[in-house]
Amino acid sequence: MFDLATAAVEGALAAGAVYADARVMIVRYESMSAKNRVVEDLTQTDTAGIGVRALIGSSWGFQSTPELSAAAARRAGEQAAAVARASARVAGPPLELSPAPVVQATWASSWDEHPLDDVGLGERADLLVQVTGAIADAGAPLAQASHQIWDTQKWFASSEGSRIDQHLVECGAVIDATAIGDGETQRRSYPGVRGQFGTRGWELVRELDLIGNAPRIAEEAQALLRAPQCPETTTTLILGSEQMALQLHESVGHAIELDRILGWEAAFAGTSWLDPRQLGTLRYGSDLMNVTADATLPGALGSFGYDDEGVAAQAVDIVKDGTWVGVLSGRDSAPLVRLRSGGMVRADGAARLPMVRMTNVGLLPGESSLEEMIAATDDGIYMDTNRSWSIDDKRLNFQFGCEIAWEVKDGRLGRMLRNPTYTGIGPRFWASMDMVGGADEWVFWGTANCGKGQPMQVGHTGHPSVPARFSGVRVGVR
Amino acid sequence: MAAWDHADDAGAQRCFAVCDQVVALVGDRAEAVVTRTTGRSALTRFANSRIHQNMDGEEDHVRLRVVVDGGRSAQATTTRTDRTGLERLVEGAIAAARLRPVDPDFPGLAAPAPVVELDHYDEAVVAASPDARASVVADFVATGTGLESAGYCSTEGGVHALVSTTGHRCASRTTMAQVDGIHRAVLDGGHPADGYAQITSSRLNDLDGRRAGEIAAQKARAGTDPISLEPGSYEVVLEAKAVAALLLFPAWLGFNGKAHAEGTSFVHLGEAQFDERIDLWDDATDPRALGRSYDAEGTPKRRIDLVRRGVTVGLAHDRRSAALAGVEPTGSSIGSEAFGGYPSDLFLGGGDVSPEQLVAGVARGLLVTDLWYNRILDPKTQVVTGLTRNGLFLIEGGEVVAPVQNLRYTQSVVAALGPGRVLGVGDDAQLVGNEGGIAHVPSLRLAAWSFTGNAQG
Numbered sequence: 001m002f003d004l005a006t007a008a009v010e011g012a013l014a015a016g017a018v019y020a021d022a023r024v025m026i027v028r029y030e031s032m033s034a035k036n037r038v039v040e041d042l043t044q045t046d047t048a049g050i051g052v053r054a055l056i057g058s059s060w061g062f063q064s065t066p067e068l069s070a071a072a073a074r075r076a077g078e079q080a081a082a083v084a085r086a087s088a089r090v091a092g093p094p095l096e097l098s099p100a101p102v103v104q105a106t107w108a109s110s111w112d113e114h115p116l117d118d119v120g121l122g123e124r125a126d127l128l129v130q131v132t133g134a135i136a137d138a139g140a141p142l143a144q145a146s147h148q149i150w151d152t153q154k155w156f157a158s159s160e161g162s163r164i165d166q167h168l169v170e171c172g173a174v175i176d177a178t179a180i181g182d183g184e185t186q187r188r189s190y191p192g193v194r195g196q197f198g199t200r201g202w203e204l205v206r207e208l209d210l211i212g213n214a215p216r217i218a219e220e221a222q223a224l225l226r227a228p229q230c231p232e233t234t235t236t237l238i239l240g241s242e243q244m245a246l247q248l249h250e251s252v253g254h255a256i257e258l259d260r261i262l263g264w265e266a267a268f269a270g271t272s273w274l275d276p277r278q279l280g281t282l283r284y285g286s287d288l289m290n291v292t293a294d295a296t297l298p299g300a301l302g303s304f305g306y307d308d309e310g311v312a313a314q315a316v317d318i319v320k321d322g323t324w325v326g327v328l329s330g331r332d333s334a335p336l337v338r339l340r341s342g343g344m345v346r347a348d349g350a351a352r353l354p355m356v357r358m359t360n361v362g363l364l365p366g367e368s369s370l371e372e373m374i375a376a377t378d379d380g381i382y383m384d385t386n387r388s389w390s391i392d393d394k395r396l397n398f399q400f401g402c403e404i405a406w407e408v409k410d411g412r413l414g415r416m417l418r419n420p421t422y423t424g425i426g427p428r429f430w431a432s433m434d435m436v437g438g439a440d441e442w443v444f445w446g447t448a449n450c451g452k453g454q455p456m457q458v459g460h461t462g463h464p465s466v467p468a469r470f471s472g473v474r475v476g477v478r
Numbered sequence: 479m480a481a482w483d484h485a486d487d488a489g490a491q492r493c494f495a496v497c498d499q500v501v502a503l504v505g506d507r508a509e510a511v512v513t514r515t516t517g518r519s520a521l522t523r524f525a526n527s528r529i530h531q532n533m534d535g536e537e538d539h540v541r542l543r544v545v546v547d548g549g550r551s552a553q554a555t556t557t558r559t560d561r562t563g564l565e566r567l568v569e570g571a572i573a574a575a576r577l578r579p580v581d582p583d584f585p586g587l588a589a590p591a592p593v594v595e596l597d598h599y600d601e602a603v604v605a606a607s608p609d610a611r612a613s614v615v616a617d618f619v620a621t622g623t624g625l626e627s628a629g630y631c632s633t634e635g636g637v638h639a640l641v642s643t644t645g646h647r648c649a650s651r652t653t654m655a656q657v658d659g660i661h662r663a664v665l666d667g668g669h670p671a672d673g674y675a676q677i678t679s680s681r682l683n684d685l686d687g688r689r690a691g692e693i694a695a696q697k698a699r700a701g702t703d704p705i706s707l708e709p710g711s712y713e714v715v716l717e718a719k720a721v722a723a724l725l726l727f728p729a730w731l732g733f734n735g736k737a738h739a740e741g742t743s744f745v746h747l748g749e750a751q752f753d754e755r756i757d758l759w760d761d762a763t764d765p766r767a768l769g770r771s772y773d774a775e776g777t778p779k780r781r782i783d784l785v786r787r788g789v790t791v792g793l794a795h796d797r798r799s800a801a802l803a804g805v806e807p808t809g810s811s812i813g814s815e816a817f818g819g820y821p822s823d824l825f826l827g828g829g830d831v832s833p834e835q836l837v838a839g840v841a842r843g844l845l846v847t848d849l850w851y852n853r854i855l856d857p858k859t860q861v862v863t864g865l866t867r868n869g870l871f872l873i874e875g876g877e878v879v880a881p882v883q884n885l886r887y888t889q890s891v892v893a894a895l896g897p898g899r900v901l902g903v904g905d906d907a908q909l910v911g912n913e914g915g916i917a918h919v920p921s922l923r924l925a926a927w928s929f930t931g932n933a934q935g
Binding site: 040042047062086263397423 | 525556566628662740851861
């Protein structure tokens with residue numbers, strides 16, 4: 001396959017590109033979903049293609065083709081150069097690429113059981129049927145379960161001489177129970193609303209113990225219909241690690257994407273409240289806030305060997321002791337703020353242009369625990385499992401809803417509360433974080449559905465997180 | 479548009495040839511529906527008033543759904559259309575289907591049925607060069623002297639064919655061209671003000687980058703130095719883009735026949751759930767629409783009335799949800815029985831009042847260009863939260879008097895459109911591309927909209 005990638009690069013160079021790179025990708029994908037003991041959807045996808053980027057002057061062009069032949073690859077390279085020339089009609093300032101070492105490398109993720117090759121389809125289906133049965137048996141009228149699996153092989157070649165092949169296996173699953181009342185529905189998910197995904201094999205799904213958790217979520221969904229509404233007040237808020245993963249994703253992960261900071265996403269995904277001139281000095285949160293973007297964490301969904309520009313995976317400090325110190329960047333964005341590429345540029349397939357993407361943007365553990373947070377709170381609310389998420393185009397003003405909450409009174413959990421929501425402004429919220437869970441509560445949450453870009457691309461991101469406590473938070477917005 | 483006969487179209491015949499090959503490979507081992515999609519998708523993106531991302535791609539994929547034993551089904555997709563790739567597709571799908579439990583509610587595949595040969599198609603869109611898209615972008619950017627611009631120009635389209643073992647054969651071709659962008663007025667130390675415009679059409683010639691740019695620039699310049707308003711309930715005039723955003727969740731989770739059967743939809747058929755000014759329907763056969771003439775299962779598209787003079791009257795069904803409900807399928811399958819039916823060519827009936835007259839009727843309220851990052855809290859109540867974007871203005875005494883900083887809202891969409899709540903419907907109905915699809919909608923004047931937060935939180 002390197003021959004095809006090389007042919008695409010050569011086609012672009014022959015057509016006038018000063019730099020070119022190409023990816024050949026072959027992706028096997030499976031999604032299966034069941035509802036109330038019936039497998040409703042089983043889709044298997046086999047996708048192959050070549051995507052090539054060409055740079056002429058300061059202008060990029062990209063062309064893809066599903067045809068895996070040397071002639072098609074070369075044509076794609078030539079056409080990428082033609083697209084770059086058209087870009088030059090509305091050109092920007094001179095463009096500098098961050099240096100990238102020339103690499104000849106092979107990398108593969110680790111797995112114990114390959115989800116497609118080592119586990120039978122029947123077994124995968126039986127699990128979903130059984131778990132939805134267990135939810136239904138516990139009284140929930142709607143029981144759902146699903147899994148997704150990706151097996152991705154890619155071969156990268158650049159005009160600078162890099163040749164990298166990678167093989168990634170990713171998978172995960174989710175179950176949920178929905179209870180239906182007169183005027184509303186209540187849902188409980190496990191292990192989170194987006195499930196749990198990782199760059200791992202089927203052992204990840206086995207470890208989740210979906211069937212063991214099915215009765216609990218069914219009972220909680222029904223109990224929520226009878227629970228009192230989350231009050232509208234300002235109070236101490238404790239968040240479980242799944243909701244913290246969403247909080248990190250939305251109010252840190254997207255805000256630190258350098259392409260957003262530079263205005264490259266202004267019309268769609270939006271920009272960022274962060275000003276690169278404040279990198280290294282701006283207070284993002286309290287002293288307890290330590291965030292990294294670490295693409296080297298074994299098994300986390302945002303881990304890989306090399307990004308789609310051929311830059312090695314890295315661990316980068318983003319927030320250190322509450323101060324903003326890092327961004328997510330690529331080869332054409334990093335030099336604009338006098339940095340080297342962080343190796344964070346990826347595409348969701350051969351037919352899409354690589355762009356800045358979160359790797360594993362996570363909160364480092366502190367020294368507390370969920371139990372200690374509850375015990376130390378006289379009056380507050382504990383929320384967990386994301387239900388809704390909305391944030392402004394600068395990633396500043398957010399309103400998030402959770403599936404479930406409990407009162408915290410005098411150091412103990414009290415009544416269950418339904419429809420919990422909370423709202424805030426990013427840096428004020430993070431500045432109020434006064435307790436952070438410890439290493440034994442650190443979970444590498446994976447989000448397999450991060451949308452960004454035009455045409456929309458779906459990215460896989462990781463969010464290691466722990467429970468945390470915040471003070472003076474407005475909750476119960478309706 | 480002129481009628482199109484797929485029998486005379488070489489692209490359609492190439493699609494049929496591969497579909498027929500797949501059906502032959504399936505043989506008598508399974509029932510099957512095969513589709514092939516070929517075409518081109520290109521998008522030229524600009525930001526900071528320059529083209530920064532520019533992609534063009536060929537598309538070619540084959541999708542196969544097989545059913546064995548009268549109810550064990552699986553579907554598979556491939557981009558590999560050589561014989562080896564197609565054999566792998568067929569063998570994999572049949573093997574997967576055999577391992578699945580029987581679906582007791584499997585409704586059978588669509589029988590042959592006449593399909594209206596729509597032609598939401600313009601060859602110039604498929605053939606559009608990178609230079610053609612760059613010209614549209616250049617025209618948009620040129621209207622923003624002193625402003626920063628961002629957005630995209632896209633061209634996409636192609637041919638689709640469907641063949642099934644029931645003998646059903648149909649083909650369709652569609653195109654879509656869009657220019658979508660903002661101009662941003664940047665003030666020293668102040669809030670940047672964005673103005674927005676979009677043109678969506680099946681025809682390339684309709685993409686007037688200058689016209690779109692002028693609308694966006696005018697709005698950006700009018701939005702500088704915005705005031706801050708306290709959250710609360712305000713009368714609103716929602717422009718078409720905001721209306722399209724508002725309709726996403728009722729369409730996705732409400733008029734979905736499967737969601738209705740499961741009890742998670744807000745829909746009560748036969749009840750006056752909406753204001754009598756609201757007429758809502760789905761119709762790919764309308765010349766203004768962009769969709770195909772049949773759905774993912776091959777069911778022919780037709781007009782489906784969803785709301786008639788405020789009364790909820792219809793649902794969107796795929797074959798399975800229709801069978802469960804005891805009605806005919808409506809041609810609303812998106813290829814996922816787990817999801818159900820979706821009205822993908824939505825129309826909200828227009829009125830006879832100009833957008834300016836809608837504003838003129840407001841004593842005190844807000845003019846909303848767009849609603850952004852909208853997320854539903856509960857499908858049954860249809861309470862949604864999101865933010866305003868790309869132009870928010872205070873109306874007093876029937877006139878726009880000041881730009882306003884963006885606000886967060888939390889509002890039941892169905893309640894906002896409920897009886898007595900729609901005070902006016904604009905005569906500006908237009909195609910609008912939005913998260914979740916394309917809708918043909920006008921501006922609306924609504925009695926109340928609940929804003930629950932401002933820039934201060």
